[in-house]
Amino acid sequence: MTSQIPEVVILRLPLYLRILTLLEEENAGVVSSQELGARLQMTPAQIRKDLSYFGKFGKQGKGYNVRLLLGELRQILGVNREWHMAIIGVGRLGKAILDYGMLTPRGFKIVAAFDIDPQQTGKKVGRVVIQDLAELANTVKNRGIDIGIVAVPPSQAQQAIDCLVGCGIKAILNYAPVAPRVPKDVRIQEVDPVLALQTMTYHLKSLGSP
């Protein structure tokens, strides 16, 4: 069944998860597709259609049970567990990512850090000791690492990605502003604020701003 879910719907599921987490914190028992639509800036019909891919959660006229829907979404997205991640590149950007407090509480823990600079090796950033890249394969295996984070300069990004792929990593979060190549069975997601900015300037420029 899950193979039939359109990719565009999958991309929206984390947004549902986030709003439902907020609603649970607000002790909301049920939520209507109207309310979800208002909070997510989508139509209620779109919400109902998206959620219908995952079975019957809502009762006609009664709305969705927040706790049940949240549990189901967590399972569908595979976030009802902790994922271990390794970061490559512990420069300014890498340190900021290691320092960013919003990953571990949400189930994504950076358990290992790597750098090609021998002067960095052995140093500690937070709770993680920086290792030589040569130790990546062993650490991936021993620490059960599923996800790689790339925070190296653009010129080193493809090499870092190839290292992760060579170690069997199937999911990569890439902060380097490059267009990397990965095999078909490897997922890669870009975190590049400039890409996000450029989709907005497309719309901004037609507003006749200076």
Added chain:
Amino acid sequence: MTSQIPEVVILRLPLYLRILTLLEEENAGVVSSQELGARLQMTPAQIRKDLSYFGKFGKQGKGYNVRLLLGELRQILGVNREWHMAIIGVGRLGKAILDYGMLTPRGFKIVAAFDIDPQQTGKKVGRVVIQDLAELANTVKNRGIDIGIVAVPPSQAQQAIDCLVGCGIKAILNYAPVAPRVPKDVRIQEVDPVLALQTMTYHLKSLGSP
């Protein structure tokens, strides 16, 4: 014409821009839809269809002129100029964003920074002096600021966004992991690595990883 471009195509244009910028740096004169497809992990047919929304760039069998296509894409996306941005929140995350060297060279310059903590006001981060939030409206006007960046804790995010909207800002880059509300004429883009991670765990979990 531009109003007919599907949003999903607009979201891909920055990826085209990025790969073409790399190709120009490599002194490539022309590029085929096959090559673009291989670098972007898309089919050549999809590439040709996307680019056909913007007129006839490619010559049958000759490929696309990199320089011409790049110039056109820059114009379409509105990035053939410098955009001024203001950041709200100069904590750990805000400082990392101000410190991130990849924005200004790509046409997005943070020219002002704001914080509600009076102890921060007057301090300098890089070239920018932190201002009191009360000065936002004036600064937006005087510095020609088009884009706001929100880097405050989640609990303060909606308030920061409301401030920006109240000052006439129509494009917001939001780093706070919340589901903010904005008027229909305001664009907001989220930079939340956890959203990107969660779309990958959906696929990872079916690989039978531990």
